[in-house]
Amino acid sequence: MSLPQPDPGVLRKAQRGDEKAFTIIVRTYEQPVYNYVLRLTGGDRALSEDLTQEVFLRVYQGLPSFSLRSRFTTWLFQVTKNRVLDELRAMERRPRALVALDDIPPLEVVDAPVERAETIDAVWRAVEALNPDLKMALLLRDIVGLSYAEIAETLEITLATVKWRIYKAREEVQLALRRDGVVVPTATPAPVGVESA
Numbered sequence: 001m002s003l004p005q006p007d008p009g010v011l012r013k014a015q016r017g018d019e020k021a022f023t024i025i026v027r028t029y030e031q032p033v034y035n036y037v038l039r040l041t042g043g044d045r046a047l048s049e050d051l052t053q054e055v056f057l058r059v060y061q062g063l064p065s066f067s068l069r070s071r072f073t074t075w076l077f078q079v080t081k082n083r084v085l086d087e088l089r090a091m092e093r094r095p096r097a098l099v100a101l102d103d104i105p106p107l108e109v110v111d112a113p114v115e116r117a118e119t120i121d122a123v124w125r126a127v128e129a130l131n132p133d134l135k136m137a138l139l140l141r142d143i144v145g146l147s148y149a150e151i152a153e154t155l156e157i158t159l160a161t162v163k164w165r166i167y168k169a170r171e172e173v174q175l176a177l178r179r180d181g182v183v184v185p186t187a188t189p190a191p192v193g194v195e196s197a
Contacts, residue, residue, distance in 0.1 A: 002145045003032060003073045011072060015063050022063070026056050029073070032144050033080050039139050040084045042128055051087060055080045070153075073146065077154040081136060088132065119182055126176035130169050137165035138173075 006014075006025055013021035033055055038048040058079050066075060127135060140151045152162045177183075 002147060003029070006072050008068070011068070015066065017064075022060060025059075029076060030056070033076065036077070036080060036139055036144055037084055039124070039127065039143065040088070040132070040135060043124075047087070051083055055083050058083065071150060074150050074153045077140060077144065077146065077150075078156070081154060085132070122177055122180055122182045123173065126173040126180075127169075129176060130172055134165050134169035134172065137162055138169035141166050 006028060010021045010024050014025055030052065034048055034052045037051045037055070038045065041047050041051070055076075059076060062079065066072070127138065130138065136155060137151055140146045140154060141148070146154065148159055148162050148166075151166075152159045155162065157165075
């Protein structure tokens with residue numbers, strides 16, 4: 001499931017400062033950006049809301065110079081990545097209180113069996129433990145739905161590096177789940193060089 005590109009007419013209007021067109025863009029992409037930021041910030045909803053707003057402020061400011069030759073979603077998630085990395089670096093320099101993993105809000109699953117909800121929570125804890133490079137690549141693929149090529153462009157790394165990071169992230173998540181005794185069915189891996197859905 002890949003994110004759609006905005007309508008070219010709407011995008012051009014937004015570039016010229018049309019607020020209604022920009023509102024359409026925000027409504028289309030706000031939730032995917034927020035979900036991505038939420039997972040990168042360890043579930044901090046208030047911080048994620050603030051960062052999402054800041055991302056769209058930067059998008060609004062940068063939109064007039066955005067080249068229509070590029071994919072909008074790639075550029076949007078580059079802006080998002082850069083803003084989140086800036087915040088994570090700033091947080092490392094600030095003294096902070098430790099937050100217990102139990103205090104992080106779980107992914108909300110409506111009407112799911114208890115075992116399934118516990119498995120989902122275990123998966124998110126394992127994802128949260130990944131280093132930022134692996135986590136960003138995995139979330140852009142499995143949560144946002146970008147293609148490997150779009151992820152490479154967004155993260156400004158090679159396609160081979162994207163494939164390795166996603167493979168490594170999935171491997172580390174599986175290892176963490178096994179250590180916790182959680183069994184998650186896995187799909188048959190795609191042959192090397194072939195993108196899985």
